[in-house]
Amino acid sequence: MNKAIVVLILVIIGVxxxxxxxxxxxxxxxxxxxxGSLAGPFGDLxxxxxxxxxxxxxxREVAGSAATIRKVTELGKNADIVASAxxxxxxxxxxxxxxxxxxxxxxxxxxxxVLAYTDASAYNKDINQTNWFKxxxxxxxxxxxxxxxxDPCGYRALMVIQLAEIYYNNxxxxxxxxxxxxxxxxxxxxxxxxxxxxxxxxxxxxxxxxMRSAEIDLMALLETGEIDYLFIYKSVAYxxxxxGIHFLELPAKIDLSKEQYEDFYKQVHVITSSGNITGKPIIxxxxxxxxxxxxxxxxxxIEMLLGEAGRDIxxxxxxxxxxxxxxxxxxxxxxxxxxxxx
Numbered sequence: 001m002n003k004a005i006v007v008l009i010l011v012i013i014g015v016x017x018x019x020x021x022x023x024x025x026x027x028x029x030x031x032x033x034x035x036g037s038l039a040g041p042f043g044d045l046x047x048x049x050x051x052x053x054x055x056x057x058x059x060r061e062v063a064g065s066a067a068t069i070r071k072v073t074e075l076g077k078n079a080d081i082v083a084s085a086x087x088x089x090x091x092x093x094x095x096x097x098x099x100x101x102x103x104x105x106x107x108x109x110x111x112x113x114v115l116a117y118t119d120a121s122a123y124n125k126d127i128n129q130t131n132w133f134k135x136x137x138x139x140x141x142x143x144x145x146x147x148x149x150x151d152p153c154g155y156r157a158l159m160v161i162q163l164a165e166i167y168y169n170n171x172x173x174x175x176x177x178x179x180x181x182x183x184x185x186x187x188x189x190x191x192x193x194x195x196x197x198x199x200x201x202x203x204x205x206x207x208x209x210x211m212r213s214a215e216i217d218l219m220a221l222l223e224t225g226e227i228d229y230l231f232i233y234k235s236v237a238y239x240x241x242x243x244g245i246h247f248l249e250l251p252a253k254i255d256l257s258k259e260q261y262e263d264f265y266k267q268v269h270v271i272t273s274s275g276n277i278t279g280k281p282i283i284x285x286x287x288x289x290x291x292x293x294x295x296x297x298x299x300x301x302i303e304m305l306l307g308e309a310g311r312d313i314x315x316x317x318x319x320x321x322x323x324x325x326x327x328x329x330x331x332x333x334x335x336x337x338x339x340x341x342x
Contacts, residue, residue, distance in 0.1 A: 027057060028056050028294060028297060029056075029294070030059070030294050031059050031060075031080050031293070031294075032079065032082075032301070033060075033077075033079045033082050034060060034082070034286075035063075035068060035085040035151075035214075035284070036062050036064065036216035036217070036236075037111065037215060037236050038284070040239045040317040041235075041313050041314050041317040043060070044316070044317070045313055046060060048304065048309060049300075049301055049304055053300070056297060062214065062216070063150070063213065064146060064152070064153075064213050064215075065085045065086055065151060066093070066149065066272070067151070067213060068084065069082060069084060069094060072094070072101055072289050073094060073101055078292065078293050080288065080292040080301075081286055081292075082094070082286060083286035084284065084285050086277070086283075087107050087284060087285025087328075088280075089274065089285075090287050093275075095328075100290065103287075103290070104328050104329035104332045105285040105287045105327075106285060106306075106327050107283050107284070107285050107327075107328075108284055108306060108322055109321050109322060110283050110284070110322060111282045112234045112249070112255045112256060112282060113255045114232060114233070114234045114250060115132055115229050115248040115250065116231075116236075117228060117229050118222060118225070118244050119246075120228075121222075121229060123141065124228075129249075129250065133164055133168070133170075135229075137176050141208075142208060142209070142226070143209060143210075143228060144210040144211060144212070144218045144222070144227045145211065145215070145218070145231040146217070147213050149197055149199065149272045149273040149274065151213060151215060153214075153231070154211070154215070155195075156231075156256055157231035158178065158184065158197070159195075159270060160231065160250065160256065161174050162193050162195060162268045163253070163264070163267070166264075166267060181208040182209060183198045183203075184198070184202075191267070192266075193268045193269070194270075194271060195268065195269070195271065196271050197270060197273070199273050215232050218230050223240075223244070233282070234249070235317055236318075237318075256279065256280070259281050265278075266279055267279065283322070284319075286302065286305075288302075300336075303337065303340070307340070324340060324342045325342075326341060327341040
């Protein structure tokens, strides 16, 4: 081969290698740890953000909200955004902690608890708002919820079942569904129901209930018929309707969706390894941790989330955006985000 051609090829290879090197140098990563129920809307936001920000790679890690926060507070991982299905976990685990991992949180979306099922679920033609707990009690019927120690959807499922005793005036519901099948138990003191969740959240050998760290991990078990019913957020079930998922909306007084019933929800609290959580409406929160490596990019991503594009994406995915969003400590909030919050 002609030496000139060989030299030219080597030069081209060298230039290409340098270009690849510099492209890698220029590419930036935004790391987001978030609740499993945000996988749908945050996946859509990731695509839109990367399209508008060439050279930016959005990397998301999905887990139960408490487990998500522990990645920062216990495992020492760096995150540019942490988003939880329960904003109060950011307060208790990141702001009130020592050391302090965040200065504020933003409440940005709401949700509600439902009971998901499929056409193969036992008694699916009969279940309704008045008899769902009786259906779950039947022999052979299996149901699931996420681990209350890792995920808000899990401790909210327990709240729904305990509140059902009050709503339906039936003090056997929690005993028959939860205490008889798990190591979880409840007691009443000063008019408040306290639900105790052991660290292992033991499930007994009857295999009546299935539990996983995050609620989305149970969706596959529902779809394959390993469980008949699943306590889940409405948005997650809504996103899976095309895959044959149906859901029963529960009475508003027990589905943790309405501010006007907050006093009713407060009659129950759950004691988990992450702390004591009082019943309240479901509201999502996020923050930029103090160890964020790319806080400026995090601000841009949150701007998109809180803006019109993000609100449309949340709505499309079955979640209700909070507009304007609510910030716990506006003085510490980056200036670019202040127009979106109160």
